Amino acid sequence: MVLSWTGVTYRHYALRRVPEARAAALPSLFVTVVQPTDEGALLVGQMSASTAAPGRWQLPGGSVEPPEGREVLDEAALRRHAARELAEETGVNTAPDDLTLWVVTRGGNGSIGVFYRAPSRPASVLRERFSALVSAEQTRGRDPEFREVALVRSPADLSDLAGPQVDYLGPVVRRFAEALIHPGA
Numbered sequence: 001m002v003l004s005w006t007g008v009t010y011r012h013y014a015l016r017r018v019p020e021a022r023a024a025a026l027p028s029l030f031v032t033v034v035q036p037t038d039e040g041a042l043l044v045g046q047m048s049a050s051t052a053a054p055g056r057w058q059l060p061g062g063s064v065e066p067p068e069g070r071e072v073l074d075e076a077a078l079r080r081h082a083a084r085e086l087a088e089e090t091g092v093n094t095a096p097d098d099l100t101l102w103v104v105t106r107g108g109n110g111s112i113g114v115f116y117r118a119p120s121r122p123a124s125v126l127r128e129r130f131s132a133l134v135s136a137e138q139t140r141g142r143d144p145e146f147r148e149v150a151l152v153r154s155p156a157d158l159s160d161l162a163g164p165q166v167d168y169l170g171p172v173v174r175r176f177a178e179a180l181i182h183p184g185a
Contacts, residue, residue: 027107027110027111027112028064028111028112029063029111029112029114030061030062030111030113030114031061031062031078031079031081031082031085031113031114031116032058032060032061032062032113032115032116033059033060033061033082033083033085033094033099033115033117034059034116034117034118035060035090035092035118035121035126036117036120037121037122037123037126038120038122038123039123040180041123041151041153042059042151042172042173042176043059043060043149043150044057044059044150044151044152044161044169044173045057045058045059045060045090045145045146046146046147046148046149046150046161046163047145047146047147048144048145048146049143050143053164055163055164056163056165057150057158057163057164057165057166058169059166059168059169059172060085060089060090060092060146061082061085061086061089062085064078064114078116079097079101079116080096082096082114082116083095083096083099086118088145089144089145089146090126090133090149091129091132091133091134091136092121092126094118094119098118098119099117100117101114101115101116102117103115105168107168113168115172123151126151130146130149152173153177154173154174154177155170155173155177157173
């Protein structure tokens with residue numbers, strides 16, 4: 001896959017949110033982490049009010065910026081970025097080499113998503129790490145990126161989440177659930 005970059009500021013993104021100044025949506029490159037539990041659920045988070053998508057449910061992850069200087073944007077760099085996003089949003093530290101490329105998607109607006117699967121962890125550990133992260137962020141006077149996390153097992157569980165959801169969430173949860181039912185399929 002070959003990508004080309006267009007430098008766009010956060011202002012462009014913010015203007016898309018103002019009805020009177022709707023700018024055309026530019027495609028983006030993003031990474032995200034599928035964090036399963038040992039019990040067969042998947043970790044999702046709801047974005048805090050201070051983020052660009054308040055109240056939206058999604059997987060841990062974020063947009064990838066063009067590399068600076070002589071840095072190379074390769075698959076290893078994407079894995080490092082995904083591991084950093086997982087830690088920043090959930091408090092779960094995972095070595096980049098422990099993330100496995102799971103799927104690459106292309107959204108309706110041309111955005112490309114690179115999804116990594118993290119090793120399974122006990123649900124109690126994921127909740128403890130998230131609670132510790134929230135506490136640390138609040139102690140620093142900051143809002144955490146996720147205001148809450150939930151564990152989902154199937155697409156039906158998504159209807160229990162109050163608020164908007166990122167467009168890829170349903171298909172990803174469905175694929176995850178089907179892989180549990182039919183491993184190796």
